[in-house]
Amino acid sequence: MMLRVREADGYAPIRDYAIVGDGRTAALIGLDGSVDWLCLPDFDSPSVLGRLLDAGKGGRLELTPVEPFQVTRRYRSGSNVLETTFETTSGSARVSDAMTLLGTRLGPARELVRRVEGLSGTVRVRVVFEPRFDYGRRAARIAGGGSRFVASHRADAVSLSVWGAARTEVENGRVVGELVVAAGETAALSIGAAHAEPLVFSGRDEALDRLEETDRFWREWSARGTYEGPWQKAVVRSALTLKLLVYAPSGAIVAAPTSSLPEEIGGTRNWDYRYAWVRDACWTTAALLRLGYHDEVDAFFWWLMHTTRLTQPRLGVLYRVNGDPNVSEVTLDQLSGYRASKPVRIGNDARNQLQLDVYGSLLHAVWLYVDAGHAVSRDTAKEAAKIADWVVENWQRADAGIWETRSPPTHYTQSKAMCWVALDRACALADRGAIPDRSARWRTAANEIRSFVEERAFDEELGYVRAPALRESDASLLTLALLDWSSGADPRLITTVDGVRRQLARGPLVDRYRGQDGLEGDEGAFLTCSFWLVDALARTGRHGEAAELMDELVSLANDVGLYSEELDPASGAFLGNFPQALSHLALVNAAVSLAASESRP
Amino acid sequence: MTLWGALAGGLVGTVLLSTTVRLAQEIGVTRMDIPLLLGTAFTENRSRANLIGYGVHFVNGLVFSLVYAGVFEATGRAGWLFGAGLGLVHGLFAGGVLVNVLLPALHPRMGTSWTDASATPLLEPPGFLLLNYGRHTVLVTLLGHVAYGTIVGAFAAGL
Numbered sequence A: 001m002m003l004r005v006r007e008a009d010g011y012a013p014i015r016d017y018a019i020v021g022d023g024r025t026a027a028l029i030g031l032d033g034s035v036d037w038l039c040l041p042d043f044d045s046p047s048v049l050g051r052l053l054d055a056g057k058g059g060r061l062e063l064t065p066v067e068p069f070q071v072t073r074r075y076r077s078g079s080n081v082l083e084t085t086f087e088t089t090s091g092s093a094r095v096s097d098a099m100t101l102l103g104t105r106l107g108p109a110r111e112l113v114r115r116v117e118g119l120s121g122t123v124r125v126r127v128v129f130e131p132r133f134d135y136g137r138r139a140a141r142i143a144g145g146g147s148r149f150v151a152s153h154r155a156d157a158v159s160l161s162v163w164g165a166a167r168t169e170v171e172n173g174r175v176v177g178e179l180v181v182a183a184g185e186t187a188a189l190s191i192g193a194a195h196a197e198p199l200v201f202s203g204r205d206e207a208l209d210r211l212e213e214t215d216r217f218w219r220e221w222s223a224r225g226t227y228e229g230p231w232q233k234a235v236v237r238s239a240l241t242l243k244l245l246v247y248a249p250s251g252a253i254v255a256a257p258t259s260s261l262p263e264e265i266g267g268t269r270n271w272d273y274r275y276a277w278v279r280d281a282c283w284t285t286a287a288l289l290r291l292g293y294h295d296e297v298d299a300f301f302w303w304l305m306h307t308t309r310l311t312q313p314r315l316g317v318l319y320r321v322n323g324d325p326n327v328s329e330v331t332l333d334q335l336s337g338y339r340a341s342k343p344v345r346i347g348n349d350a351r352n353q354l355q356l357d358v359y360g361s362l363l364h365a366v367w368l369y370v371d372a373g374h375a376v377s378r379d380t381a382k383e384a385a386k387i388a389d390w391v392v393e394n395w396q397r398a399d400a401g402i403w404e405t406r407s408p409p410t411h412y413t414q415s416k417a418m419c420w421v422a423l424d425r426a427c428a429l430a431d432r433g434a435i436p437d438r439s440a441r442w443r444t445a446a447n448e449i450r451s452f453v454e455e456r457a458f459d460e461e462l463g464y465v466r467a468p469a470l471r472e473s474d475a476s477l478l479t480l481a482l483l484d485w486s487s488g489a490d491p492r493l494i495t496t497v498d499g500v501r502r503q504l505a506r507g508p509l510v511d512r513y514r515g516q517d518g519l520e521g522d523e524g525a526f527l528t529c530s531f532w533l534v535d536a537l538a539r540t541g542r543h544g545e546a547a548e549l550m551d552e553l554v555s556l557a558n559d560v561g562l563y564s565e566e567l568d569p570a571s572g573a574f575l576g577n578f579p580q581a582l583s584h585l586a587l588v589n590a591a592v593s594l595a596a597s598e599s600r601p
Numbered sequence B: 001m002t003l004w005g006a007l008a009g010g011l012v013g014t015v016l017l018s019t020t021v022r023l024a025q026e027i028g029v030t031r032m033d034i035p036l037l038l039g040t041a042f043t044e045n046r047s048r049a050n051l052i053g054y055g056v057h058f059v060n061g062l063v064f065s066l067v068y069a070g071v072f073e074a075t076g077r078a079g080w081l082f083g084a085g086l087g088l089v090h091g092l093f094a095g096g097v098l099v100n101v102l103l104p105a106l107h108p109r110m111g112t113s114w115t116d117a118s119a120t121p122l123l124e125p126p127g128f129l130l131l132n133y134g135r136h137t138v139l140v141t142l143l144g145h146v147a148y149g150t151i152v153g154a155f156a157a158g159l
Helices: A204-223 A233-247 A278-291 A293-312 A357-371 A378-394 A415-431 A438-456 A475-484 A491-504 A527-541 A543-554 A580-601 B004-025 B034-039 B046-075 B081-105 B128-133 B139-158
Strands: A017-021 A026-029 A036-039 A047-049 A062-065 A068-077 A082-088 A090-100 A110-130 A142-143 A146-153 A156-163 A165-169 A174-182 A186-195
Touching: A017 A233, A026 A090, A082 A110, A090 A204, A110 A204, A142 A165, A146 B034, A156 A165, A156 A204, A174 A186, A186 A204, A233 A278, A233 A580, A278 A293, A278 A357, A278 A580, A293 A357, A293 A378, A357 A378, A357 A415, A378 A415, A378 A438, A378 B046, A415 A438, A415 A475, A415 A527, A415 A580, A475 A491, A475 A527, A491 A527, A527 A580, A543 A580, B004 B034, B004 B046, B004 B139, B034 B046, B034 B081, B046 B081, B046 B139, B081 B128, B081 B139, B128 B139
Parallel strands: A017 A090
Antiparallel strands: A017 A026, A026 A036, A036 A047, A036 A062, A062 A110, A068 A082, A082 A090, A090 A110, A110 A174, A110 A186, A142 A146, A146 A156, A156 A186, A165 A174
């Protein structure tokens, strides 16, 4: 039971949020029942509820007890329906939240249903609906009254339906009201949204039925997963969270549903993650295959190969979920930023960088897909071979690396190793007859890359270093153990894993690196790297240490099993965008690796 | 004005339209892939989809040339310029409605704006004016259809 009060500045800790979503967009709901983030109609659309990035004028949907309260929260088992239970001195009530799934049936194009169920006594719940279109730039024009209100701006419209309200009224550009719920009574409200089409309204019973149908879908979906092993609960929650981050119309997966949650409170490292990164392709493919979600793998793989076509054999770093590679970065000066962390950015200029690691990620994803028994078309096979050819021609270039540093391009060791991964997997694919065979050329270049890394990027103390010119540890080099650079018994690999742990770990948490990256300020420990360390320890024969670390990391999730991008080792506060796909992908892959290493004799 | 001329124009125009789009794909201007989009309505096998898709596209090209012939007949006018104008309208209709709205609604493997987490379509929806497949797709599509209309108009008018 937690007693949590929103800070005086109006912001809640990132850790306090839970996510609900429908495969097109997602809402973040605080422990106090306030929906503080919702972009409509899609993940990368402008926010309508954006209190997360501006407590004053971002927009919100509050559903919070009037009296002081204590709160517990959970997702229903195997489901993405969130249940928040409030206890006050006069009674208790449970709020069930879900973004409903309609399939092809007529209903609101996007819908968030919130059911309030009285459990004991009587609870008064305050309702505040304050939509702010276009990232808080536009106060809404609200029409209606009684139990239904409509806010609109240009081609966008949002409706609020309230059932069981004692009173609701429009006041200063927002709807305010109060629900009074006694034991055994049920009140409800729903937010419906439309873009460039009429709103579709629904009745109370229909909305509540859809909430239960949505719950059934999630339970059935999670039951389809095939993973059975240690940390099952964390793995299933990660799978459900990852599914929420999949943009269903295309199969792409966003890195996170939020923008500009800071890597340092008050700092400038605030980025927009509502896009799909090619870097994550191999981890996504691996995790979905290991969890048994083959339909999602198919959709993701088709999206990946179709989307990258526009630039192939050169690959973009990130793409919009609809496939558009144009993701220009701009700042939103009207928003004050999470706890004064400015600027708030939308778009991401990392798109213009050269990142050689993405080639290894993509070709490793192709290899995993083929190795799992999926066929690739002749066009895809030709494209994969051309990408390998491009790597042969370009691996010697300096790049921005996996961490998207904004300092001058450097010969990052992990980038070179990922080029080796690209060519090694291309050779393996050619051996299988899956892609055109130019393996003699690819193998020669792969050997040159390996020589480069072994001769110029190894240090007896640290293992493989960040770059030949940067003799320091870099947690991304843990991926060498994960992507079969050499066997787990290789002393150089073991030295690298130990070096990263010695140099970059703060307790169970691991920093990405400690050197310069061309940006001002500091950041928290990077959760993905912590899970990579678990994976690397498991693969280098340290099962016990890996399991111990995994236990610690699993205990660091928030109350509903979610992770952000980073964590402050001193305070335990979540930092960065939330929830973060890469953190959950790394958790799944680490758990499966551990399960495999446990079963090895 | 001859019906056979319009049909012959439809055939040649479709060849030109297909070639224009394919060329644009090869030089990295668009991800628009007409045979793939049409063929995957029938099969998940990409190679087979390409074959079927080209077939369907050519049938469509011939059917549309008959529609053009009907317009020529009704207005009593035919010629390359009128055909080009019809091609422009045809291109806008194709990008704005036909491929943007109707194809996703009929296509069993294509996402739509209302596809939610309960489905896993294999093909991303094209978006308005097919812009999801690259910003220049609209230009390629319009150019191809104007060329198609020009040829159908010219052939129908007996060159």
